[in-house]
Amino acid sequence: MTSPEPAPQPARYAAPSGAPQPGPAPAPTPAQPGYGAPQPGYAAQPGYGAQPAQPGYGAQPGYAAQPGYGAQPAQPGYGAQPGYTAQPGYGAQPAYAAQPPHPVAPSPAMAPPGAVPWATQRKRPIVLEIVLVVLGGLLASAFVVLMALVTSGTTVGVAVVLALVPLVTIGALIMWVDRWEPEPRFLLVGAFLWGGGVAVAVASLLNSVVGPALAGALGTGLDPGTASAVLGAPIVEEAMKGLGILLIFLVRRREFNGPLDGAVYGAVVALGFSVVEDVQYFALNAEDMGMIFVMRALLSPFGHLVYSVPMGIALGIASRRRSKAAWLWLFPLGYLAAVALHMGWNGSLSFASSFTDLVAIFVLLNWLPLALLAGIAIWLRQREQHVVGRRLRDYVPSGWLSEAEVQALSSMQACRAARRWAAGVGAKPAMRAYQRTAARLAYARQDLYTGHVARRARQDEAHLLEELARARAEVMARATPRHGY
Structure with missing residues (x-):
């Protein structure tokens, strides 16, 4: 949900002479005559001589009213001033002709504005993208090489090929969702490599440490392997994936324009983690690689996306709120949702004892949340269309x-x-x-x-x-x- 829309801040830059102003048209300002000038509706005051109107106020000679929204009085420093030459492409705009409903060609009425100083932009630095790509790429490559040393190059090669299946299918779906306002591709590559490199590397080191430590502290009696899967993996993995999404939100705030953008970044980070983790599972279970492929890549390829997208949506909601600190409480809510979903999935699989249990787990904890997430994504796309319409209007x-x-x-x-x-x-x-x-x-x-x-x-x-x-x-x-x- 979005908060009520306050009016935008007043413009802090000057528009070119005669150019239409973004936002609602200014209210007409009556001409201010000089001292002693005859006032409309009453006689000139005695004792004062008629003074010429001050330049820069009221209607100026040579100023044309704008068609379509009423004649606007010239603002101080605008309009046709004595000795001022109108800029080409500006000034009065011809009325817009009625457009057919479909297809609609853009109106030719507005000519391109000329170059103006305030529109000059410096190149946006890409330090974050470079860090994400280099660090994530190195760690992901090192992880795959390590798998090759532990197993064999052939086994890892087959695992990589199998991991391409969910990568291509899920990646295509993410790009479809992101068609409305595509995110910078270099930033998406960095998000993918953060998930597949940094998050995977840290999780591989800490899952087996955090899980048993929590199990011991809570007195659960879980063995180290189960504790790592049920407690360690959800807490550590979602924290690392969420950190990547949060970095993009904080550093690239202008590219984080709402819940749909958050869902895209969360899905890309999760996809990177899932693909590299798939390579690990396929390579380390070479004898059962076919079954593992069916279970992970075909029946539950969206698992990590289901867990991590709530964190992105939470940050997207924060981007639409007036409070700059909204992410401080919205992001933890998204993280808790991610941990709960991940913990429910891993815990259920750890204690499943029959084929019926597996079917129920897949349906209730994977496919149902996926369907809900897909519905939310479609709804968010529709909401974004409304936002675009309101702001462009x-x-x-x-x-x-x-x-x-x-x-x-x-x-x-x-x-x-x-x-x-x-x-x-x-x-x-x-x-x-x-x-x-x-x-x-x-x-x-x-x-x-x-x-x-x-x-x-x-x-x-x-x-x-x-x-x-x-x-x-x-x-x-x-x-x-x-x-x-």
């Missing part, structure tokens, strides 16, 4: 977008129809860039409502507005004129 009054464009950009069905239309005129890459930029713009606008990254979000907003107009202009430049477009 903020730009309609000022003329950056038309209502028809907002409707086309906040619906997966309409976006697919627009890409099909663009493919027919050779503009599909430009259309895809236009749609993805619009989604990023909507999330930057959402960050202004939460106030988490207000200054950076305002900079992103200015840059993305320029990029959006440029992508739209490219689509229209490539499009062959057709009736109705």
Whole structure:
């Protein structure tokens, strides 16, 4: 759930002369005459001479009212000033023509804005991604090499090939969920290697230590192997996977735009852990590799995703709350849910005594949570469409977008129809860039409502507005004129 939406912070940058302002259009300001100027509705005061109107207030000579949302008085320093030359591509915008419902071509009304100083962005540092990829990659490679030394290179090679099955199928599903606003691919690679390298390495060292220690402290009477599986693995593994998700949230906050993003990052970290762990199980159980493959890769490939995604969703909810400290209590809730699910699965398997028990465990503790998680993912995608629509609609009054464009950009069905239309005129890459930029713009606008990254979000907003107009202009430049477009 999201908290009520406060108004975004006032803009801290100046827009180019005559450019439409993001957000609701400013209320008209009556012209301020100079001292002694005749006032509307009453006579000039005696003793004062009629003074000329002060420049920068009221209607200025040469200023054109904006069509579609009423004439706006020029603000101080805006509009056509004496001696000021209007910038090309700005000023009065022609009215938007009615758009057909499907497919909807973007409106050609807005020309690309010119280069402006505040839209200049420095390259985003990728230190976190480099650390995740290098550290995770080295540890994952070392773990696989260790398995080869313990067993054989041939055995590990077969195990790696079998582990590719869940990697490809689950990876494709994650990418499908992430189509709305794709996360940076390099960051996803880092998340995958954190799960498959760092989390696996630490869990291999600590599971057998933490589990028996807790069993002894609690007086459970569990043997060391069972204690490691039931107590050690859930606590240590979910802590390490959760730490990777939390690092992305804290360091790459601008890429963590809600519960759906959190679910994607949690799923990718869990997938990395699951794939490397599969290699370990397949290699160490070479004689029963076929049965282990069926049990892990075919019947329960989503286990780690089911455990870890709640942590990502919890952090995604925190990203939408106004309190910057919301993650301090939401993340522990997600972690406890992950530990409970993992502990229930491992504990049930450890004490199962018949085939009927196994069937019940798979259905109740794996497939049912998976179905619930899939339903939540679909619901989150629909919620994200509503968020995109609400935030993009903020730009309609000022003329950056038309209502028809907002409707086309906040619906997966309409976006697919627009890409099909663009493919027919050779503009599909430009259309895809236009749609993805619009989604990023909507999330930057959402960050202004939460106030988490207000200054950076305002900079992103200015840059993305320029990029959006440029992508739209490219689509229209490539499009062959057709009736109705």
